[in-house]
Amino acid sequence: MNRRVAIVFGAVLAVVTPAAAQTELTGTYLPLMHEDYIERGPGSFLGDFTGMPLTDEGRAKALLYTSNQPSTYERQCVAQSPGVFQYRPVVMRIWKEFDPEGRVLAWVIGGDYLRGDIRIWMDGRPRPSVNAQHVDGGFSTGVWAGDTLTVRVTHAKTAWIRRGVGIPGSDFTTITMHLTRRADLLTITTIQEDPYYLTEPHVVSRVFQLNPRATDGTRQACNTANEIPTLEDTGDVPHYFPGRNPEEDFMVRTFNVPKEAAMGYAETLYPEYRKKLKDVYAPPAACWDRAPGYCCGWIERQGLPGGAPNLTCNDGGFAELGPRGRRRATDR
Amino acid sequence: MAFAAALGVLDTLPYVASGFKGTLLAQQRPYENVPFETIQIRPNVYVILGAGANITAHVGEDGIVLVDSGSAAMADKALAAVKALSNRPIRYIINTSADADHVGGNATLAGAGRSLIEDTFADDERAAIVAHENVLLRLSTPPSGAPQLPSEAWPTETFTSRYRSVYVNDDAVQMIRQPGAHSDGDLLVHFRRADVIVTGDILDLRHFPVVDTARGGSVRGELEALNRLLDLTVPPVPQVLKPGRTLLVPGHGRVADYSELVEYRDMLTIVRDIIADMVKKGMTLEQVKAANPTAGYRARWGRESGPWTTDMFVEAVYDDLTKARKS
Incomplete structure (x- = not known):
């Protein structure tokens, strides 16, 4: 009898659970701002590189940075690192896209006009070659490990990991992400590696809350304006000099x-x-x-x-x- | 390991930092030995990588317009790749400079083509090779002891003006002279309908820009070229999440866009400013080199050996600035 129950129970599970276990991630999520509030809210303190395993090169580049840089006409709408949602105080929207057979082709982490959409291919496609164009959201593939979606991002562009203080990431940075949803809470852990600017992986884990009433973060526009008139058409780039930041x-x-x-x-x-x-x-x-x-x-x-x-x-x-x-x- | 393989990690070794601790092994340098392949970047525009300098192919009913021809050693392979794109003849080869890895395939590729303008004095039909006048001068009168390319590889149509334009394959093709940047024969090639700009070595995603001062290049000219290129390049504003944008084919390395050009321009501007500050303080070249003025950019863009080292780059900037102060 017990054996029969077990078989029936197993059969039911087989029907309701896909072969590769997965969780529904679709929805609009808000960052929980009491986690690392300073970083996600008002932004980093000046010269605050705490928690960043920087190489000497990374530190040197960060110390050349001034917050006038992202204010330049050329950089105002340049996308930030794919992993920047761990620091941005903005809504994140996740949805899935299907192939003609109705299978999940990709999960997409979007909803931020200053971060390229992260399109996580689930169809096992090969990673592009080293010659392929790098794009704002990088190239991502994902696999389910139990209820956790694990993602690997490559082919990103040079972009600040933390724009507020100029922590640099190179175009050869890689990010491994783990997305785990429990009820309405979504935990995302990012492990960023960079051959030029990080001495070891930079690990961040943050929690987001599903909020069906949130605005869905679909703003897709960014406009430029001349915020620093003295720089107009000069070709000048604001920066500090070594040792004088x-x-x-x-x-x-x-x-x-x-x-x-x-x-x-x-x-x-x-x-x-x-x-x-x-x-x-x-x-x-x-x-x-x-x-x-x-x-x-x-x-x-x-x-x-x-x-x-x-x-x-x-x-x-x-x-x-x-x-x-x-x-x-x-x-x- | 199984998981890494499942994610395709193993085929992205150039992206994976091993050994960390702030050093990058020489073999991990990007774009040193890229695989030979053709990448489509627009419906009728392709880039052949791994054949020396990048070769851009613009394909249409009039035939094929090539920008640069790669190295001589890769010419046959490049020709096969071009033939795989279209059975139409190669009409033009446009050279962005006189560098051997940009013009080395001229003879082979031009010999397989046919110009739109019949040359009644020629024995056989060939594609036209277009370049700035200085490219012809460099190729026809190489420095003493340097090998000379056969005359079949020399430009057949040259110009000295700021622009040369043709309308081919239903596209406006502008060759824009950029004086004294990477060299004294640089061209930007703008395919206006396709919205692709081929930059030659003015943009080189492998390393610090090569400023060939022996052949008329200058840091000031290189910066002017990068800023002009910024003027011509349209970013995805305001619809930043859409793919539409001007594409840039650099002399070497992957296809890029506005944001990568901004990073490259900013890098050169900042390093130039830092060295200028040192020059102003009266520092000698050796003192400047010892002070590591490229810190922050050296790991990504610098080379400690090879044909274009960080020291050579610093020296080029220093010379440019000290000449400017004397003049």
Whole structure:
């Protein structure tokens, strides 16, 4: 009897579960902004390369960067890295496309006008040759491993991994993505490798929430305007000079973060580095007095609708130390 | 490993960094030894890669227009690839410079073609070879000791003006002279209906731009050429998610577009600015080289050996800037 039940149960499963297990990913997802709020919301602090295993070349290129670069006429609408959705505070839309036989031909991660659509081919097509054109969203293939869709992206273009501070990615970067949906939550882990700019893989894991009421993120237009009139038709490119980037020491001055951590050395990614700092790190007094235990986050909308929940630290000493002149919470 | 194979990882070794730690093995350099293949980029435009410099083929009812002819060693293979595209005759070969890897296949490919304009003085029919006048001068009077290409490989139609235009295959084809950039014979070739621009070595996705100062090239001219190319190249604005855009066929490397041109132009501009700053401080060439002015770009675009090293590039920029200061 038990055996018969098992057989029937198995037969039912065989009918309802595709040969390669998979999950429905279609939908519009919102980023959960309390995760890495600073990066996804207001953006990185100046000169903040923490968490990035940069090569010397990557660090050097990032230090040539000024935020005027993406403001240049030529770069305003240039697509960012395929993996930038891990940092962008915008809606992400996922849909699938079918072949004439009704089989899933591709999953598409779209919905962002500053990131090329990531079209994940599921039909086993070969990867293009090294001669093939690189495209904004890269070339992607996917396979299901249980309920996780694993994707590999190649043929991307040179693009900032984090535009706010100019963390570079090359045109030979590769990204492995794992997409796992549980109920309304979609976890995406990206593992980015770069032969020129990263000493080891850059791993980010973020959660997105299905939201049927969200605007679907279908905006597809980007327009250019002359934001820096003095550059018009000059051919000039804004940049800092080596050793003269005024933002290089910002994290040190503001948060007492050791420079090697701020500048993105791989060692600082690991728990052992926290142990190394444990007895030598001193938080800046202005911040520590106001928010013991949680130091110096730039919580832009603290206490206001849309603000990150349960974070009480406010200006991080900007009023005294930073160039933006933000007011203390007590002054409001 | 099985998973890697399933994802096609193994056929993308150039994209995979092994050994990491910030170094890239020489054999992983992009575009050093690319496979020979033909890639279609527009309904009637193809690029043959791996035959020396890139060869662009524009195909239509009038015949085939080629831009560059690759190296002499690959000429037969290139001819077979061209014949596979169309049974129409090759009408034109347009040379973007006098470099051997751009003109080496001229004799073989032109010999297999037939010009649209009958040459009543010629013994046999051949495709016309069009280039700037300086290309003919370079090929017909090579430096002492250098090999000379046979006269069948020399341009048959040359010009000295800023533009030369023809209307072929229902397309406006403009040859745009870009003086003193990569060399003194550079052309950009713009297929206006197809919206493809063949850049020659003004854009070279393998490494820092080659500025052949011995043959009239200059960094200033190279930058002017890149900025002019930016003016001619239309990005996918405002509909950024659509594929429509001007395509660029570089002298070497994959087909590119506006954003990759911007990156290349910005790279050269920034490195030029950094070296200019050092020159202004009175640094010697050796001091400039020691200061590594290409840091941030050297790993991707630099070479430590071969025909165009980072040191040679830095020297070309330095010379250009110091000449400008003296003049």
